Amino acid sequence: MNLxxxxxxxYARRVEGRLDHAQVPKHIGVILDGNRRxxxxxxxxxxxxxxxxxxxxxxxxxxCDETDVEVVTLWMLSTDNFDRPEDELVPLLGIIxxxxxxxxxxxxxxxxxxxTLDILPSRTQSVIKEAExxxxxxxxxxxxxxxxxxxRQEIADAVRxxxxxxxxxxxxxxxxxxxxxxxxxxxxxxxxxxxxxDLVIRTSGEQRLSGFMLWQSAHSEYYFCEVFWPAFRKVxxxxxxxxxxxxxxxxxx
Numbered sequence: 001m002n003l004x005x006x007x008x009x010x011y012a013r014r015v016e017g018r019l020d021h022a023q024v025p026k027h028i029g030v031i032l033d034g035n036r037r038x039x040x041x042x043x044x045x046x047x048x049x050x051x052x053x054x055x056x057x058x059x060x061x062x063x064c065d066e067t068d069v070e071v072v073t074l075w076m077l078s079t080d081n082f083d084r085p086e087d088e089l090v091p092l093l094g095i096i097x098x099x100x101x102x103x104x105x106x107x108x109x110x111x112x113x114x115x116t117l118d119i120l121p122s123r124t125q126s127v128i129k130e131a132e133x134x135x136x137x138x139x140x141x142x143x144x145x146x147x148x149x150x151x152r153q154e155i156a157d158a159v160r161x162x163x164x165x166x167x168x169x170x171x172x173x174x175x176x177x178x179x180x181x182x183x184x185x186x187x188x189x190x191x192x193x194x195x196x197x198d199l200v201i202r203t204s205g206e207q208r209l210s211g212f213m214l215w216q217s218a219h220s221e222y223y224f225c226e227v228f229w230p231a232f233r234k235v236x237x238x239x240x241x242x243x244x245x246x247x248x249x250x251x252x253x
Contacts, residue, residue, distance in 0.1 A: 023245035025198030027071035028064065029220070031212050032057075034204030034228030041228075047091040052230035054099040061109060063237050064141060071142045071194055073114065075212055079150035082119065093120075097127045100145055104131035108140040114190035115149035116157065144191065151214035158188035158215075191216060199244045203229040221247055 032053055039049025057074060064072050076096055082089065103109050111131040120128070128147065162184055166176050186192065196216040200209070205226045209217065223240040225232070 020245060021068050024067050024069060024241055025221075025244055026069065027073070027195045027197045027199075028069055029073040029075070029197040029200040029213055029217065030060070031075045031200070031202040031210065032229045033202055033206055035230060037204060038228035038230045046088050047095070049230065050092050050095050054095050056230055056232060057099060058102065058106065059234075060232070060237065061103075061141060061143065063234055065108065067241060069141060071144065071197075073144035073146055073191070073197060073213065075146040075149060077115075077147045077149070078210070079116065079119065079148060079153055080210075082148075093124055096145075096147055097124055100127050100131045100147075103143055103145070104134045108138070109135060109143045110138040110140055111135045112142060112144050114144045114146045114154075116153055117148065120148045142194065144194075146212075149190075149212075151209075151211035154190055154213075155185070155215055157190075158185050161188040186215070189215060196220065199223060199240065201225060201240050203227055203232055 035049035035053040036046045037049075038052065039046055042048075044052075061072060076099070077092065081092070084092070100111065103111050111128075111134075113128045113132060117125055117128070124147070128145065131145075162180070163176070165188070191213075196218070197213060197220045199222075200212065200217055200220045201223045202209075202212075203225045205224065207224045209222075213220075221244050223243055225236055225240065227233070227236055
């Protein structure tokens with residue numbers, strides 16, 4: 001261990017020792033950004049960057065487990081990412097499949113997919129479905145894997161699901177217009193039944209949500225971190241929790 005690592009380790013333990021677990025967010029959303037830029041800076045390929053980012057996930061979930069986080073949503077692939085060149089997208093999907101399998105085989109996490117399953121290749125769909133089924137009864141952290149996810153698409157899908165549900169009940173459009181409210185739509189989101197994210201972390205220095213959990217993050221706190229996702233350290237995670245705990249949440253007021 002070099003001197004820098006030793007200093008960071010000591011600092012991380014100091015921050016962790018002062019962390020009030022009663023003020024830890026119960027649901028953390030993470031925009032895993034900067035894999036390609038990390039690879040470019042390291043002289044590697046995009047696939048190597050995505051693999052390094054995938055390898056960080058297990059470590060990150062371990063930190064969440066230590067600090068009593070209950071739900072984690074990981075944005076791994078957006079609907080916009082399907083515009084990437086095939087020679088990058090195909091390896092990325094393979095890395096995501098391997099990651100989902102590893103999450104399921106770990107034994108600690110409960111895997112749930114958020115996103116539009118139908119736009120994914122059949123193999124990717126099968127891997128995700130098998131992971132959900134295999135981990136359904138576990139008590140550990142609920143890990144939402146956002147693959148093929150877009151915030152606007154989620155809201156559109158929720159409204160479509162709501163309309164179809166009431167169509168089968170024979171509800172007229174006039175009747176539905178009278179009764180529909182925020183809670184009705186929330187019941188049809190990909191994360192229905194889950195608490196909304198208390199904290200959203202985005203790595204790589206970008207300060208925007210890019211459509212991540214548009215509906216659920218209305219009252220979330222945001223933490224933007226300069227470091228690329230593959231280089232995200234425990235001390236960065238603890239700083240995010242410390243920053244969150246220091247804020248006076250006003251829920252939009």
